[in-house]
Amino acid sequence: MLAIRRSADKQQGLPSVVQLRLAPTPAQADALAVAVQVCNQAATYISCLAWQQRTFAVLDLHRLA
Incomplete structure (x- = not known):
């Protein structure tokens, strides 16, 4: 389970930065690199x-792309 704490100033919306550590299998690491x-x-x-x-x-960029 991933718990995200928000500061009092950021009670609504998503946090600006989330740090996590990945431990992928070799196949997952390859797929992640391609992604x-x-x-x-x-x-x-x-x-x-x-x-x-x-x-x-x-x-405007959303519309162009």
Whole structure:
């Protein structure tokens, strides 16, 4: 079970940072590495779109991507 404590200032919404330690099996580690690579490729693509279109607002980027 993962317990997340929120400060008095952040009683609503998700915490900004969560630290955890992963202990994946070798197969899970490989799958996680692939997932991170795909995520990074998507972020790079969206960054290129943002600069080409000079659009940097999150909602506008959602619409573009």
